[in-house]
Amino acid sequence: MLELLPREASEPAEGQGEDALPGLRLSPSRLRLPVALLLSAASGLLLSLSLPPAGLWPIAFVAPIPFLWVLRGAGPGRGAAAGLAFGLAYFGALLYWILLFGELAWVSLVLASSAFAAVFGAAAPVLWRRDHPVRSTAGLAAAWTVLEWVRGAFPLGGFAWGQLGVAQVDSPMLPLASVTGVWGLSFAVLTCAGLLLHALERWGRGARRAAAGAIAVSVGLVLAPALIPVPLPDGAAIDVASIQVDVERVEHLGGAAEDVAVAALNVDRHLRLLPDPPDLVVWGEGALDPGALADPATVAAVREAIAEVGSPTLAGAVTTEADGTQRTETLAFGPDGAVADRYAKVRLVPFGEYVPWRGFLERFIEAVEQIPVDRTPGERVRTVALPGLPEVGTPICYENSFPSIDREMVRRGAGFLVLTINNASYERTAASEQHLQMSRLRAVENGRWVVHAAISGISALIDPEGAVVDSRGLFEPAVMRGEVRASTRTTAYTRFGDWVPGGSLLLVLGLFALPRGRARPRREPPPLGERPRTLVLLPTYDERHTIGTVLDGLLALPDRVDVLVVDDGSPDGTGAIVAERAAADPRVRLVERERKSGLASAYGLGFRTAIDEGYDLVVEMDSDLSHDPAELPSLLAAARAHDVVLGSRYVPGGSVTNWSRPRLALSRGGNRYARLCLGFELRDATGGYRVYRREALAAILHPPLRSEGYGFQIELAHRAWNAGLAIAEVPITFREREHGRSKISRRIVVEALWLVTVWGLRARLRPRRG
Incomplete structure (x- = not known):
């Protein structure tokens, strides 16, 4: 997919900025910051429409485009600001229902x-490679996927709400979740958005x-997953009744x-199943809260009703042990x-079922008192066993937003999933619809029926392909009844888990390591x-035995x-030899310095x-005969067609004599490392036999160089490459x-390697503007 698009070019048409939108000579790097932030915010607001209450899933493929376009011309700081606005x-729009809690x-x-x-916005410009736009698009999708995964794990156990893939439960793409989980859907959505942006840019340049190729790949990403088969259940049919009550009738009682x-409302509905x-x-989450379980008469009525009907029953409860330990649980009652x-x-839900850093926060935030008890989490994810039924997975409410929990239950043998939910506190907002979409995704990820049992609605029966077979609305007293089937089959996602975030991380790291093309x-x-006119430069220090021959x-x-x-004040008399030659031949000059x-x-x-x-050509050359003067004419001849000519030991025809194998390996390895870090295609960037044109040299030397030794030679070559000079x-x-x-020391080698590393990181962290 990465390089299939026809005529994918790394450079824009002549006279047009690389990031120009169709028909516009406008680059995002030239946008004023307020405009960039407004575009990013509009992009985020539009994306929120892909999820309930609007639920317009196709919008997810186009909504990120303005945001991605802004990031094309941003540095990490501007990108972070744009990401924050997005x-x-x-x-802010998606989670509006949190305002119910203040x-x-x-x-x-x-x-x-x-x-x-914001982290994504900061990383995107670093990952973007102008010369590989499609590959870069995949890299951005990978970065978004990794960050979604991290957001679902950190901090405080994470918050997974709002994943891009959740919006796709009604799209042809949904079966992909059985292979990749929600992560593959998120990756595909952002990839499509990036490809569509690429298509707009290419279309605008003619x-x-x-x-058309980019659009075709995007359409294929959306439609092709429909061909993926989701394993159908192979177990027995199970007749399930989910009870939903109108908690609004009794909420005024409190406590x-x-x-x-x-x-009592649940008992009443339960007894209607007697015939x-x-x-x-x-029974949904919250059916048996602490006040009910603390009342012996209520506990007796619950057990009697269950025994009278004679059906195994799962009930959401908040239990309190003798030592005060409180847990959110699903209780599995037998037929008796x-x-x-x-x-x-x-x-558990932070600030809902427990308060992190309670001792500190309660000194500043009075609302902490609304959660008087910190509940204790269970020790591990496990299944529940009921007489006469297959093992069942019973994730509780908030847990369902984390794919790993449902998956672990299925891996441990759950034949189907029963999710107990209490969304009554969110009233008639879109929170319940958003939650239902996650259950539909969990069904496909694991190839399991899901009983989405909400105490106050929305309740639903969901088949392994993510379809809602039956449902009941919010605050609608009802018994939803239907048939589900258990299964022992597993999907690729159940078997292999979160491999997409792992692969995405590798892709991000690989793209970060990938050198950039030339800046110009x-x-x-x-x-x-x-x-x-040619000037040969000969730095000397203790070269009396060779300088005359050179x-x-x-x-x-x-x-x-x-x-x-x-000459750096050579104590062996090198300066005196050169001074004598200079007196006899005006073509030789000497500059003597007091010290090295x-x-x-x-x-x-x-x-x-x-x-x-005003010399036309400037030559670098060693004074110790390691560079043969007789080879200079071939370098000067090449300078007629090039700005910079490097005498190379490592191109065909080049060689090294009288070097030990370790030194040769160090030199070759250093050059390979420089190519990897700096992205040039030069085989010998550390050599010191070179010819520069005057204009090219002047361009290279601004701003002044600061390196020494090997690092000095590499920096000159790197600058020449990035300046677009012919080399x-x-x-x-x-x-x-x-x-x-030899003047080469371990310190000089280490310094050069360090500088190359720094330059490579700087080139990646300070992306070039188009």
Whole structure:
């Protein structure tokens, strides 16, 4: 999928910005920040319409487009701001029902959720590769998927509400969840949005075929999953009755009296099953709250009603032990009315069923007192056993938003799932519809029937393909009855779990490591004059045994060259030898420095001299005969068609003599590492035998270089590459010096590797603007 689009190009049409929208010469990098934030917020607000109450699932494929477009021209900081604006609008609209519990709760939850969108916004520009737009789109989808997964786990156990994939329960894409879970749907949705943005951009530049290809891939991503078969149940049919009561009738009672009244409503509905008892009865979460279970008469009435009907019953309860420990549980009553098994909720609702950091927060927030008891989570996810029935998974309310819990229950043998819910506190908002969509997704993920049993509605029977077979509305007293089937078959998602977030993380890391293309396209250099003025720079320190031979070789070349020797106060008399030669030949000059000041500063002095004096070509070269002067004409010839010429040991025809294997391996490895980090295609970026055109050198040296040794040579090559200069590598033979000692030290090598790493990270964290 990543590179199938026809004529995918990395560069825009001539004269048009790379991020231009169709028909507009407008780049997102030129947008004023308020406009970028408004576009991002509008994108998030539009995306919220893909989920209930609107439930317009196709919008999810187009809503992110303005946000993604803004990110194309952003740096990490601007991207984070755009992501925050997107998240505030999306989660603010989606979670409007949290306002029922106060502005503080809504603001806190929206901000916490939006922080992940801000992280995505900061990461997106870092991941984007202009020369690989389709691959980058997949990388952005992967980043979003990873962050959705992290948001579902952190902090405080996570908050998974609002995943992009949940909006797709009515789309042809839904069967994909049986293979990938919700994560694959989220990945596909954002991939489609990115491809559609790519199509818009390509269409606007006249590349209709490429645009059509992007659209075709998007349509395929939506439609193709419909062909994925979801395993059908292979077990016996089970007659299930789910009881729903109107808690609004008794909520005015409050406290224990309300708990007793709710239990009585469930008992009344339960007894209506006497003429035709089902195989299983379900009471929603909150059917047996602490006030009811603390009343002996109510407990007796519950057990008697269950025994009289004679059907196993699952009931949502809040139990309190003798030591005051309180748990949210599903109690499994046998046909005799006795508790046969139970499941304790393992994923509690922060600030709903317990208060994190209670001792600290209660000093500042009075609302903490509304949750007087911190409930205790169950020890582990498990199934529930009932007489005469297959094992059943009983996730409780909030737990159903976490795919891993339902999946673990199915892995442990659950033949079907019964979700007990209490959404009465959310009144008639869209919270219940949003929750129902998650149950539909859990059904497909695991290939299981789901009994979505809400004490006050919405209740539903959901088949393994995610279809709602039957349902009851909010606050509608009813007994919903239907047939479900158990299953022992498993889906790919049940077997392999959250492999998509793991794969997405690898994709993100790989894309981050992928080097960027050139910042500017390669340009053709202008022609040189017939006899370009050339200055050879020779830094020296203790080179008395070789400097004379090097000068003789250079001055004897058919190409006339001038030589500038920069000597760092050599104690062996190198400077005196050069001074004598300079007195005899005006083409040789000497600059003597008082002390050893380093290779980079010596070349820097020579570069400035060459530029100031108008030389056409500037040559870097060692003075120890490791670079043969006789090979210089081939480098100068290549400079007629290139801005920079590198004498290369590692292109065909190049070689190294008299080096140990470890040193050769270090040199080759360093060059490979530089190519990986910096993204250039140069085989030998550490060599010091080079030719620069004056104009190219002036461009490379701004701003001034700060590195030394190997790092200095790599930085020059990196800057030349990024500047779009024409670079040639000409084979040379590097000969290990026979006199004196090499100036290369362990410190210089380590410094070079460190600098290459820093430059590589900087190039990725400070993306180029289009």
